[in-house]
Amino acid sequence: xxxxxxxxxxxxxxxxxxxxxxxxxxxxxxxxxxxxxxxxxxxxxxxxxxxxxxxxxxxxxxxxxxxxxxxxxxxxxxxxxxxxxxxxxxxxxxxxxxxxxxxxxxxxxxxxxxxxxxxxxxxxxxxxxxxxxxxxxxxxxxxxxxxxxxxxxxxxxxxxxxxxxxxxxxxxxxxxxxxxxxxxxxxxxxxxxxxxxxxxxxxxxxxxxxxxxxxxxxxxxxxxxxxxxxxxxxxxxxxxxxxxxxxxxxxxxxxxxxxxxxxxxxxxxxxxxxxxxxxxxxxxxxxxxxxxxxxxxxxxxxxxxxxxxxxxxxxxxxxxxxxxxxxxxxxxxxxxxxxxxxxxxxxxxxxxxxxxxxxxxxxxxxxxxxxxxxxxxxxxxxxxxxxxxxxxxxxxxxxxxxxxxxxxxxxxxxxxxxxxxxxxxxxxxxxxxxxxxxxxxxxxxxxxxxxxxxx
Amino acid sequence: xxxxxxxxxxxxxxxxxxxxxxxxxxxxxxxxxxxxxxxxxxxxxxxxxxxxxxxxxxxxxxxxxxxxxxxxxxxxxxxxxxxxxxxxxxxxxxxxxxxxxxxxxxxxxxxxxxxxxxxxxxxxxxxxxxxxxxxxxxxxxxxxxxxxxxxxxxxxxxxxxxxxxxxxxxxxxxxx
Numbered sequence: 001x002x003x004x005x006x007x008x009x010x011x012x013x014x015x016x017x018x019x020x021x022x023x024x025x026x027x028x029x030x031x032x033x034x035x036x037x038x039x040x041x042x043x044x045x046x047x048x049x050x051x052x053x054x055x056x057x058x059x060x061x062x063x064x065x066x067x068x069x070x071x072x073x074x075x076x077x078x079x080x081x082x083x084x085x086x087x088x089x090x091x092x093x094x095x096x097x098x099x100x101x102x103x104x105x106x107x108x109x110x111x112x113x114x115x116x117x118x119x120x121x122x123x124x125x126x127x128x129x130x131x132x133x134x135x136x137x138x139x140x141x142x143x144x145x146x147x148x149x150x151x152x153x154x155x156x157x158x159x160x161x162x163x164x165x166x167x168x169x170x171x172x173x174x175x176x177x178x179x180x181x182x183x184x185x186x187x188x189x190x191x192x193x194x195x196x197x198x199x200x201x202x203x204x205x206x207x208x209x210x211x212x213x214x215x216x217x218x219x220x221x222x223x224x225x226x227x228x229x230x231x232x233x234x235x236x237x238x239x240x241x242x243x244x245x246x247x248x249x250x251x252x253x254x255x256x257x258x259x260x261x262x263x264x265x266x267x268x269x270x271x272x273x274x275x276x277x278x279x280x281x282x283x284x285x286x287x288x289x290x291x292x293x294x295x296x297x298x299x300x301x302x303x304x305x306x307x308x309x310x311x312x313x314x315x316x317x318x319x320x321x322x323x324x325x326x327x328x329x330x331x332x333x334x335x336x337x338x339x340x341x342x343x344x345x346x347x348x349x350x351x352x353x354x355x356x357x358x359x360x361x362x363x364x365x366x367x368x369x370x371x372x373x374x375x376x377x378x379x380x381x382x383x384x385x386x387x388x389x390x391x392x393x394x395x396x397x398x399x400x401x402x403x404x405x406x407x408x409x410x411x412x413x414x415x416x417x418x419x420x421x422x423x424x425x426x427x428x429x430x431x432x433x434x435x436x437x438x439x440x441x442x443x444x445x446x447x448x449x450x451x452x453x454x455x
Numbered sequence: 456x457x458x459x460x461x462x463x464x465x466x467x468x469x470x471x472x473x474x475x476x477x478x479x480x481x482x483x484x485x486x487x488x489x490x491x492x493x494x495x496x497x498x499x500x501x502x503x504x505x506x507x508x509x510x511x512x513x514x515x516x517x518x519x520x521x522x523x524x525x526x527x528x529x530x531x532x533x534x535x536x537x538x539x540x541x542x543x544x545x546x547x548x549x550x551x552x553x554x555x556x557x558x559x560x561x562x563x564x565x566x567x568x569x570x571x572x573x574x575x576x577x578x579x580x581x582x583x584x585x586x587x588x589x590x591x592x593x594x595x596x597x598x599x600x601x602x603x604x605x606x607x608x609x610x611x612x613x614x615x616x617x618x619x620x621x622x623x624x625x626x627x628x629x630x631x
Contacts, residue, residue: 102510102511103509103510103619194522195524196506196524196525197507197524198524198526199507199619200621200626201620201621201623202622203623203624227540230536230543232536232540319623325622338522341522342522345524345528346528346529348524349525349526349527350533350536354526354626355629357536357540360546360625360626361546361547361548363626364625367588
């Protein structure tokens with residue numbers, strides 16, 4: 001039996017191509033509810049793509065650790081004795097018990113409670129009870145914790161992949177790196193996360209909230225109308241952007257959308273205004289129109305939301321086809337004052353986390369969208385993803401960003417559903433099992449050709 | 456206060472009587488969706504805090520401080536926004552309305568030395584249901600009641616859920 005980590009997939013293969021006809025804006029909702037498709041995406045999406053694990057500031061010191069999941073696979077993320085970030089399958093190589101049952105902490109070793117096999121924060125197997133007496137020649141070097149194939153960081157964000165063939169992180173992010181840079185790298189000194197994530201489970205497939213964050217702005221005028229009626233958000237206007245890049249990534253906002261309404265001014269806006277000059281110097285004036293950037297989705301399951309009141313990182317952890325565990329971290333500029341860090345963090349539970357003023361609407365739709373996907377009839381008729389179909393143009397040729405050199409595509413009209421089509425197209429390509437070299441690259445133009453782009 | 460007329464003023468002769476009357480009134484209002492009247496039971500400087508829990512090695516490390524992320528970290532203004540939101544008439548998650556049932560027990564009542572405040576530690580269990588969704592919030596509550604112009608009001612509330620990962624059900628509208 002292979003012990004090199006190669007895929008052992010031997011289930012029935014589902015050809016998802018007929019279900020995802022994004023060229024005509026049609027999607028079969030079996031992709032949300034089907035158990036086989038779910039198992040296939042754990043393999044083809046979550047065991048292949050670069051996934052967000054956490055933020056560097058969660059592990060300031062050697063031997064700090066936290067636990068999370070990649071798909072449904074439990075992982076420990078550590079800073080080893082040499083200060084390197086590492087990530088391992090959180091499961092003993094002997095009988096498979098979880099070696100670290102806590103969410104976060106500081107530990108020099110992880111000792112499996114079952115037979116006391118003991119591992120270092122570098123994953124090495126360093127202790128086996130009565131090893132010489134009972135095993136004779138156990139090759140401990142071969143039985144360390146299973147390590148991710150690749151780990152890297154971008155702007156303080158830790159990513160990893162189980163796939164040794166996956167392109168480097170920078171290439172995987174591709175053109176989206178240009179935009180993530182604007183959200184996360186605009187302040188000198190970078191960002192930090194505030195301790196304590198929100199964690200809650202909603203009864204919906206992970207792709208339903210993913211679509212929402214990929215850039216569904218069409219829903220704001222309807223679903224979030226209570227907020228408009230309360231004057232906590234301005235009425236939906238006619239100007240904004242839904243921008244997507246190759247590789248399935250995207251983001252969207254209404255110009256000034258989150259600036260309107262009462263209860264907004266906490267001093268955070270003034271901080272962001274100051275940062276615009278820095279971004280303009282590096283990327284050109286047009287890039288400052290993207291501050292705050294709005295909602296974003298880095299394929300497959302990382303959301304970063306950047307608003308006039310707060311910024312957060314949210315990860316969608318699949319828990320079966322019909323359940324998703326959401327983890328939400330406040331992310332602030334290190335340069336922000338302690339008072340503003342506190343105030344901006346308080347906005348997240350008020351507005352956009354479990355029972356937040358906006359998200360209580362969203363949770364309702366995510367859950368009820370699953371209701372119609374579970375039966376038979378829903379799968380006989382496609383869902384409509386045709387808003388703006390055929391109207392895509394390069395961002396750099398758009399009215400607002402003409403000549404900016406910015407990568408990606410948007411639409412002649414706004415809002416549109418190009419971001420969701422882009423997400424599902426990438427999902428379909430990966431689900432086909434294509435090798436990375438046969439997939440469309442996530443980078444479409446060299447950074448040097450962009451206005452003020454720095455490398 | 457336009458709703459004061461419908462709120463029975465909480466009075467009593469012993470701290471235990473005050474707390475019992477307060478709890479009875481509060482549960483009546485929260486279960487009945489009478490949130491504006493409930494707001495009248497809070498002091499103007501009320502602090503309402505529901506921290507998140509991390510499962511760490513030691514019990515005393517599991518809850519962080521008030522600067523960290525919380526499920527709720529509200530003052531009166533923020534609580535009022537939540538109430539306005541649910542009573543706006545446009546809330547999809549209130550059609551049909553959520554049904555809530557509150558159970559508060561094992562009260563430990565501790566009056567302050569000057570008898571102007573009463574500390575209340577209790578167990579909290581809330582049952583919540585709507586459509587095919589059903590869930591429980593279970594945890595510990597720490598309140599401080601304060602006498603303001605002859606009436607007892609809630610000045611501070613801290614609720615810690617036993618569960619670290621909430622769900623699996625939507626939360627929509629709820630006060631803890």
